Each structure stands twice: as C-alpha cells, then as structure tokens.
Amino acid sequence: MKRRICIVGSGTAGLHLAYALKEEFDVTVIHHRSVDQIRNGRIMSTQVHFGATRRRENRFAMPKWDEQALIESIHISIGNQKLFTGMLKEPALSVDQRLYFSHCIEDLAEKGVSFRLKKVVKENIETLTDEFDLVIDCTGKSGPLMPFPIEEELSPFQTPQRKCIVGYFLGIKPNTPQGIGVTVLPELGEMFEIPAITEHGPVTILFIMAIPNRNLDVFQGIKTAEEFTLKMRTATQKFFPEIHKRIAEEKFSLCDEHGFLQTAIIPAIRKPYLTVKNKLVVGCGDSVFLNDPITGQGCNLSSYCAEKLYETLIEFKDSTWNTQVGESYWNRTKQFVKEVTEWTNAMTLPLPEHVIQLLLQGAKDQAKADEIAEWFADPRTAYQDFSSATTI
Ligand SMILES: Cc1cc2nc3c(=O)[nH]c(=O)nc-3n(C[C@H](O)[C@H](O)[C@H](O)COP(=O)(O)OP(=O)(O)OC[C@H]3O[C@@H](n4cnc5c(N)ncnc54)[C@H](O)[C@@H]3O)c2cc1C
Numbered sequence: 001m002k003r004r005i006c007i008v009g010s011g012t013a014g015l016h017l018a019y020a021l022k023e024e025f026d027v028t029v030i031h032h033r034s035v036d037q038i039r040n041g042r043i044m045s046t047q048v049h050f051g052a053t054r055r056r057e058n059r060f061a062m063p064k065w066d067e068q069a070l071i072e073s074i075h076i077s078i079g080n081q082k083l084f085t086g087m088l089k090e091p092a093l094s095v096d097q098r099l100y101f102s103h104c105i106e107d108l109a110e111k112g113v114s115f116r117l118k119k120v121v122k123e124n125i126e127t128l129t130d131e132f133d134l135v136i137d138c139t140g141k142s143g144p145l146m147p148f149p150i151e152e153e154l155s156p157f158q159t160p161q162r163k164c165i166v167g168y169f170l171g172i173k174p175n176t177p178q179g180i181g182v183t184v185l186p187e188l189g190e191m192f193e194i195p196a197i198t199e200h201g202p203v204t205i206l207f208i209m210a211i212p213n214r215n216l217d218v219f220q221g222i223k224t225a226e227e228f229t230l231k232m233r234t235a236t237q238k239f240f241p242e243i244h245k246r247i248a249e250e251k252f253s254l255c256d257e258h259g260f261l262q263t264a265i266i267p268a269i270r271k272p273y274l275t276v277k278n279k280l281v282v283g284c285g286d287s288v289f290l291n292d293p294i295t296g297q298g299c300n301l302s303s304y305c306a307e308k309l310y311e312t313l314i315e316f317k318d319s320t321w322n323t324q325v326g327e328s329y330w331n332r333t334k335q336f337v338k339e340v341t342e343w344t345n346a347m348t349l350p351l352p353e354h355v356i357q358l359l360l361q362g363a364k365d366q367a368k369a370d371e372i373a374e375w376f377a378d379p380r381t382a383y384q385d386f387s388s389a390t391t392i
Pocket residue numbers: 008009010011012013014030031032033044045046047048049118119120121138139140141142143164165166263284285286287293295296297298299300301302
C-alpha cells in the first residue's frame with residue numbers, strides 16, 4: 001500500500017508537491033477555497049516563474065501555458081533614469097494564480113489526487129497526523145498551522161518593510177523587449193511592471209512597493225476598483241512618468257473588478273519541521289520561508305523547496321519519517337533559503353554604494369546588465385554580488 005500524505009494548501013508549494021508526489025504516494029490536498037472561489041476571486045499575488053521553476057514544472061509534468069507573454073528581459077531604472085535592459089538566459093512567465101491554481105486543481109483531481117474543502121485549524125493537526133503518514137503545511141503567508149521554530153538570524157524584521165499595492169491592468173503598451181520593469185525610487189519604494197497571462201488574456205501588472213509612511217504610500221483607504229484605478233493613474237503620472245506615457249487613457253482599466261490587492265508582509269524564516277505525537281510534520285513554501293515580495297522570489301523558492309522535499313521523501317521512501325528526515329530536508333534547503341532571504345532583506349534597505357556602482361556599470365556594459373538581470377532568475381548570484389561588495 002502507498003504511504004499517505006496530506007498537503008494542507010493548494011498554492012504554489014502545495015500544487016508543486018501534489019504533482020511531484022502523486023505517483024509514489026497516496027496524496028490528499030486539503031484547502032479552504034473552492035475552484036470557483038479561486039478562479040472568480042481576488043488576485044492573490046504577482047508571480048514570475050523564472051527558468052529554474054519552469055524546468056521544475058516541466059519535470060513534474062505540470063500544465064503548460066500559452067507563451068505569448070514570455071518575459072525575456074529586466075529593465076532597470078533608478079529615479080526616472082533608465083539604466084539598462086538585461087536579457088535573461090531563459091524566459092520567465094507570469095500566470096495569474098487564480099488561473100494557474102484553479103486549472104492545476106482540476107487537472108490533479110482528474111489525475112486521481114483527492115481534494116477536501118475545509119479550513120484546517122491547529123486543533124485538527126493531531127487528527128490528521130493519526131490519519132496520514134505525513135502532513136505537509138503549505139498554508140502560505142496565513143500559516144503556519146504549527147509552531148515551526150523561527151530562525152532568528154534570518155528574521156530581522158518585526159514590521160513590514162513595504163506596502164504591496166498590485167493591479168492587473170489593460171491599456172498599457174508593453175515595454176520592449178518584453179520584460180519586467182524595475183524602477184527604484186530611493187527612499188520611497190519601487191515599481192515592478194510585469195507582463196502576465198490571465199483568464200482575460202494578457203495584462204500588465206503594476207506592482208508598487210511603498211516604504212510605509214513615505215510619499216509613495218498613497219493608497220491608504222482605497223477600497224473600490226474605480227478608486228484604485230484612479231489612484232494608480234495619478235501615482236504613475238507623479239512618480240513613474242515613463243510608464244504613464246505608455247498608458248492609453250481610454251483603455252486603462254483593471255482586467256476585472258477583483259484584479260487589485262493591497263497587503264504587507266512581515267518576513268519570517270522557520271525551521272521547516274517538527275513532530276506532533278512523535279510524527280513528523282513539515283512545512284513548505286511561505287508557511288515556513290516567508291520573504292518580502294520585493295525580489296519576486298516567493299513562488300520560485302516555494303517551487304525549489306517543494307522539489308527538495310520531494311527528493312528527500314523519495315530518498316527515505318521506505319524508512320520511518322522522523323526528525324532525521326526533517327533535518328535532511330532542512331539541510332538541502334537551508335543554504336538557498338539563506339541566500340534568497342539575505343538578498344531580499346538587503347533589497348528592502350537603501351542600496352549599498354557598491355551595488356549602485358554595479359548598476360551603473362550595467363548601464364555601460366551589456367554583459368554586466370545581463371548578469372544583473374540574472375540576479376532574479378538565480379538569486380545565488382545576487383547574494384554573491386551583494387555580499388562580496390560588503391567586503392570590498
Ligand atoms: C503582493 C505580492 C506579490 C508577490 N509577487 C511575487 C512575484 O512576483 N514572484 C514570486 O515568485 N512570488 C511573489 N510573491 C510570493 C508568492 O505569491 C508566494 O511566495 C507563493 O504563492 C507562496 O506559495 P505557497 O504555496 O507557500 O502559499 P500560497 O500560494 O499563498 O498558498 C497557500 C494555500 O494554503 C491555503 N490555506 C491557507 N490556510 C489554510 C487553512 N487554514 N486550511 C486550508 N487551506 C489553507 C490557501 O487557500 C492556499 O491554497 C508575491 C506575494 C505577494 C503578497
């Protein structure tokens with residue numbers, strides 16, 4: 001008989017794991033929003049799946065997507081000065097999570113994965129550990145369900161470093177070559193412009209990261225889609241004129257009434273395993289590795305850790321799943337989690353002088369520009385550039 005695994009949560013981590021584990025194990029996913037609620041609900045995030053994540057999606061035979069909005073480049077500006085366009089080695093893709101998650105859930109159900117619709121609370125965990133051989137907490141930023149211990153060194157912040165303001169818009173002429181626009185406004189925050197695919201076709205995501213209580217933090221109290229669109233129009237005019245120039249006034253609107261979001265994250269990194277009544281429980285994704293979205297690594301890190309957890313469980317397929325297995329999973333992920341987290345935390349602070357110099361070099365040297373674009377696809381290189389700079 002196959003060992004039974006329960007995945008709580010059907011977001012990026014839970015779905016990667018369900019695809020990866022479904023052949024070798026009997027997988028049940030418990031989640032608290034139906035396919036209809038996900039598909040027709042509020043956007044949850046922005047999401048850019050870089051090359052390595054797309055290769056993992058391929059490895060686990062996850063659904064393929066229309067590639068009309070492939071992301072080939074990263075455009076970097078500081079203030080209103082465009083510095084350079086760096087080319088990615090492999091194209092990335094951003095698919096609205098409402099579409100991505102709902103489609104994957106339907107596909108997995110057809111492929112034999114069981115789904116239960118239920119909001120799991122802490123008090124349910126013991127029952128789940130009795131029923132299943134392993135419970136995996138993939139509850140994302142609203143989790144974790146269990147007190148996975150905080151890694152203090154990697155969790156320096158007690159308050160959000162940015163307010164996240166996101167809208168999925170129609171009526172913006174894409175930048176060329178098609179890519180992510182990153183505009184840093186020192187001491188105010190950033191704007192990320194991301195081409196994406198939705199149920200309604202291609203859109204442009206405008207994602208403002210405002211430093212709380214500074215001049216870019218202008219969306220407080222905005223509740224409706226109309227107010228949000230109006231505010232985005234005036235905010236781009238005032239702070240991001242290059243984007244504003246590409247807005248076609250008469251077509252500028254959210255792709256649907258739920259296509260906007262405001263949130264703020266307190267990053268926290270946790271050791272991703274513990275035991276409940278002597279049974280191993282592990283965490284994967286944001287429930288245990290939660291970073292600020294400023295570097296766009298959340299989905300990519302969730303995908304990475306899902307693969308490492310899959311490989312751990314396959315290696316220990318016929319052994320008892322105990323703390324040793326949990327420690328093996330943590331050992332496989334720890335270094336990468338550290339690199340992503342430390343780079344991400346550094347990006348929320350004023351850019352160090354040596355990093356500004358690297359960016360200025362990128363403006364003169366295409367090879368350097370391409371290397372900087374690759375920071376987002378391979379955050380280990382960003383970590384190296386940021387930390388080697390501090391030793392200069
Ligand atoms: C504004 C914003 C922008 C972002 N931009 C990017 C980006 O550009 N690139 C990138 O890579 N990442 C980005 N991220 C991060 C990314 O969205 C997350 O890191 C990623 O979705 C985490 O996946 P996850 O599976 O851990 O959690 P989620 O995808 O959040 O999934 C959590 C799942 O758990 C379920 N759940 C939660 N609680 C319970 C419960 N009690 N019982 C049952 N089910 C439950 C939820 O319904 C959901 O299915 C962004 C995040 C935000 C907030």
